[in-house]
Amino acid sequence: MFNVLSSVLRYIFITAIYVFIFAIIRMIYKDIRGMVQQEEYVAAQSAPILRVIGYRDNSYHGPRNDYPLSKSKIVIGRTKSCDIMVEDMLVSNKHVSLWFEDNEWHIRDLKSRNGTWLNGTRIEEPYLLDDGDVIRVGEMELEFKV
Amino acid sequence: MLKILQKPIILFLITNVMVFGLLYFYRQPADAYILMAGGVVILMALMAYFCLTRFNWGDEYLFIIASMLVTLGVAMLCRLNYNVGVKQIIWYALGIIMFICTCIFFRYFNFWKNLQWVYFWTSVALLILTQLVGTTVSGAKNWIIVGGFSFQPSEAVKILYALFLASHFSKQNHKKYFDIPEKWVVMLAVYVYCAFFVLQHEWGSMVLFFLTYLVTLFVHGSSWKILALNLMVVGGVGWVAATQVSHIKVRVANWLDPFADAANRGYQTTQSLFAIASGNFFGSGIGLGKPQFIPEVHSDFIFSAICEEMGILGGCAVILLFFILIYRGFKIALAARGTEKWTATIITATFGLQTFIIIGGVINLIPLTGITLPFISYGGSSLVTAFISLGILQGISCKA
Numbered sequence: 001m002f003n004v005l006s007s008v009l010r011y012i013f014i015t016a017i018y019v020f021i022f023a024i025i026r027m028i029y030k031d032i033r034g035m036v037q038q039e040e041y042v043a044a045q046s047a048p049i050l051r052v053i054g055y056r057d058n059s060y061h062g063p064r065n066d067y068p069l070s071k072s073k074i075v076i077g078r079t080k081s082c083d084i085m086v087e088d089m090l091v092s093n094k095h096v097s098l099w100f101e102d103n104e105w106h107i108r109d110l111k112s113r114n115g116t117w118l119n120g121t122r123i124e125e126p127y128l129l130d131d132g133d134v135i136r137v138g139e140m141e142l143e144f145k146v
Numbered sequence: 147m148l149k150i151l152q153k154p155i156i157l158f159l160i161t162n163v164m165v166f167g168l169l170y171f172y173r174q175p176a177d178a179y180i181l182m183a184g185g186v187v188i189l190m191a192l193m194a195y196f197c198l199t200r201f202n203w204g205d206e207y208l209f210i211i212a213s214m215l216v217t218l219g220v221a222m223l224c225r226l227n228y229n230v231g232v233k234q235i236i237w238y239a240l241g242i243i244m245f246i247c248t249c250i251f252f253r254y255f256n257f258w259k260n261l262q263w264v265y266f267w268t269s270v271a272l273l274i275l276t277q278l279v280g281t282t283v284s285g286a287k288n289w290i291i292v293g294g295f296s297f298q299p300s301e302a303v304k305i306l307y308a309l310f311l312a313s314h315f316s317k318q319n320h321k322k323y324f325d326i327p328e329k330w331v332v333m334l335a336v337y338v339y340c341a342f343f344v345l346q347h348e349w350g351s352m353v354l355f356f357l358t359y360l361v362t363l364f365v366h367g368s369s370w371k372i373l374a375l376n377l378m379v380v381g382g383v384g385w386v387a388a389t390q391v392s393h394i395k396v397r398v399a400n401w402l403d404p405f406a407d408a409a410n411r412g413y414q415t416t417q418s419l420f421a422i423a424s425g426n427f428f429g430s431g432i433g434l435g436k437p438q439f440i441p442e443v444h445s446d447f448i449f450s451a452i453c454e455e456m457g458i459l460g461g462c463a464v465i466l467l468f469f470i471l472i473y474r475g476f477k478i479a480l481a482a483r484g485t486e487k488w489t490a491t492i493i494t495a496t497f498g499l500q501t502f503i504i505i506g507g508v509i510n511l512i513p514l515t516g517i518t519l520p521f522i523s524y525g526g527s528s529l530v531t532a533f534i535s536l537g538i539l540q541g542i543s544c545k546a
Contacts, residue, residue, distance in 0.1 A: 002171045006431035009168055013161065014428060014456060017463045020157040020214060024207055024470055027154065 040070055049099075050084070053134070067142075071117040073099040075110070076137055090114045090138035098129070105129040105144070106145065114138060154210055155195055156190040159216065162188050165221045172225060177394045180224065183235045197408070203249060204543030205478060211471045212536055213520050216241075216288035216529070218464060219522035222451050224268050225433045226444050230524050237526040246477050248537025253544045258309065259485040264337055265310040272299040272306075273342040280346070285541050298527035300351050305535055307339060308354060309497060312488035319431070329369055331361075333376070350517030354500055356380070361495045362488075394513075414441050418450040418508050422461070429457030444524040446516050449508045464522070466504065472498045478543040486542045 004127035050067040067084050074083040077094040086095075092136040099106050108126040110118040116123055117136040151154050166184030170176055179219055191213050199206050216238050225232030234385055252258070276299045277405045281289045290297050311332075322327035336359045343352035360380075387394045404419065405410035417440040429435065437443050437451035444451075453461040473495030482490050507514035518528040 002168075003431075003434060005171060006168060006433050009164060010428050010431040010456065011162060013432075013458050015159045015462065016157055016164070017214070017218075017460070017467075019151060020154055020161065021463065021466050021470065023152050023154045023157060024211065026152065026472070027207070030472070 023024075048144065048146045050135070052140060053143045054141045056137045067096065069100075069105070072101075075096065086138060086140060088138040088140065095137055097133070100117055107135065147162070148488050153519050154207070155350050158210055159188065159192070159212055162217055163192075165217055168245070169221065169224045173228065176363055180232070183232060187235055187238055187242075192295055193442060194242050194246055197246065198540070202544075203253070203473075204540050204545075205474055207291060208471065208474050208478075208543070209245065209468055210539055211474070211492075212452055213535070215467055215471075215521040216543055217466065218452065218456075218460075219448065219519075219524070221432060221524075222448055222455070223524050224445055225455070226438060226451060230444055234524055237453055237529045240450060240526075245537040245540070247534040249540040249544070252541025253455075259313060262313040265313070266305040268312070269303040269306040270338065270342075273339075273346075275299065276347060285341060298525070300346070300348060300429075301525075301527040301531040303339070304354075304496065304531060305493075305538070308489060308492040308535070310335070311359065311362055312491050315362055316485040317489045329372060333372060335529070338435075347393075348516075349397075350503060350515035353515055354496065354503060354517060355502075357499045361499070364491055365491055365495075397513045401435070404510060407408050414447070415510055415514060416512070417441070418447050419510060421450040421454040422458070422509065425454040425457045425461075427457045429455045431452070431455060438514070442516070445518055446504060446523065448523050449505050449506055449519055452522075465501075466499045467496070477541055478539055482534055482542050484546065488509055490539055490542050493539055497532075497535070 019110050045124065046079075047068045047070045071083065074093075075094055075097045076084045076086060076088060076127055077096075078083060078088070078091045079093045083095065092110070092114070093111045094117070095112040096107065096109050096116045099108075105128070107118065107129055109123050109125065119134055129144050131144065133144045135142045135144065162184065166181060166188075168186070169180050170178070173180075189379065191209075194205075195210060197203065198209060220231060220234055220238065224233050239337050256479045264352055265530045276290060279290060280299075281296075282290050290299060314328070314332050317328075322328065323331050336355065339355050342354045343349070343355065360376060361368065363376065388398045391393065399406070400412050400415055404415040406412060408416045420433070421437050424430070424435070432455050435451075435454040440450055449461065449464065450499075452464060456463075472494055475490060475497065479487055479490035479494060497520055500517060503512070503515060504517050504523075506512040506521050507517075520532040521529065525528075
């Protein structure tokens with residue numbers, strides 16, 4: 001009696017413990033995700049934004065939205081690992097980076113094939129960004145707003 | 147149905163009901179007492195959990211993870227030695243009460259933060275008392291027996307030591323004692339603790355206390371000089387001990403090749419390894435293996451018994467449970483401030499190191515030193531102390 005019960009129960013027993021561990025890890029995961037989202041929300045409220053103001057030839061009708069600069073370093077490019085992904089053949093894999101340092105936002109072209117324009121001039125070296133600056137990446141024009 | 151299974155407390159309940167149901171059939175004739183004791187303990191744990199969530203007393207996972215570990219321990223102990231298991235259930239009940247009391251105490255009182263030297267001298271007094279009137283049990287003089295009750299002071303010293311280190315490391319300005327900076331005085335105090343454990347032949351506690359100190363120094367990160375000096379001392383003393391002291395020479399030899407003298411000196415380790423190996427993935431089932439061949443199986447070697455009867459999956463589950471327990475501990479430490487931050491860090495580090503030292507010893511990863519596995523091993527002092535430490539963590543998490 002006991003032997004049969006014990007040999008059957010061992011499987012259920014181990015399953016129950018692992019489901020228990022899984023349930024706790026799941027709760028912890030939800031907990032952390034909630035915290036991260038809260039932080040991102042707070043950061044997004046006060047961060048400057050990149051607003052899409054237009055496309056040069058009006059050929060593209062994708063989403064025209066605001067990108068909050070909620071991290072201290074942002075890369076724009078065509079690959080998924082970029083913080084802002086742009087599906088545009090004229091944009092390089094990693095095209096341009098924006099970063100926050102000494103209380104200022106900086107911009108630097110990451111040696112992209114077709115270049116980055118800031119207020120109509122192509123940039124070769126890092127620049128400081130001011131409110132209202134217009135950045136052109138590929139076909140897309142973005143306005144930097146504090 | 148699946149939604150219910152996502153709640154840890156329901157799974158805790160299911161596991162407990164299965165364990166005590168199985169233990170009811172283990173003895174011939176079946177003993178209703180175990181059902182009653184099990185029921186009372188499950189109710190107490192549920193009530194404690196209910197209090198924690200209902201009144202928002204901080205972290206809700208710590209207690210339930212620890213309770214799961216105790217359940218596994220009780221299941222093994224009742225199977226190994228029925229009387230020992232029943233005693234452990236009583237200690238478990240006392241532990242839950244102490245847990246709630248400590249949690250409330252550390253939540254509402256603050257005077258415990260500035261008693262650095264009170265903690266030190268209390269622990270020295272306890273250790274001297276052990277030297278004077280202590281009883282030797284299996285090679286280590288670490289028990290005080292008063293009128294039928296036996297008590298292990300080194301377990302209480304563990305908490306005092308954590309509070310002592312925490313109140314030192316959280317200070318911004320350090321005093322000087324006789325023109326010596328405080329950090330050197332504290333280092334000396336740590337060596338005093340270690341010296342007492344050497345006198346008692348309690349190598350496990352000595353290693354545990356010293357490693358806790360090293361980890362805290364590393365986390366504090368202010369005095370690399372002291373950390374480097376201590377690491378050199380470890381290297382030097384360790385080398386001398388491993389080559390000169392006969393007692394430790396035997397242990398190192400056993401660690402390197404337990405099968406060289408499998409019938410005598412390596413008996414414990416080899417039996418433990420055989421038990422783990424015979425467990426396979428799912429184990430033999432509770433009560434169907436032969437873990438009773440391992441000496442000290444109910445205290446130090448309970449992990450090998452778990453591996454034999456619940457399989458390597460059961461053993462991994464125990465380690466995973468400790469992982470999430472320690473993760474929660476460090477998360478509490480990150481959120482806390484001042485002395486509380488350091489208390490939480492040191493207590494969590496102690497749990498982690500203690501688990502590593504004994505599981506490492508049992509699977510022959512590091513030289514074996516006798517020490518209890520927190521929450522699982524048999525021992526009233528050990529279990530109640532673990533619950534008090536957990537209560538301190540819980541109390542700290544209330545405030546953050």
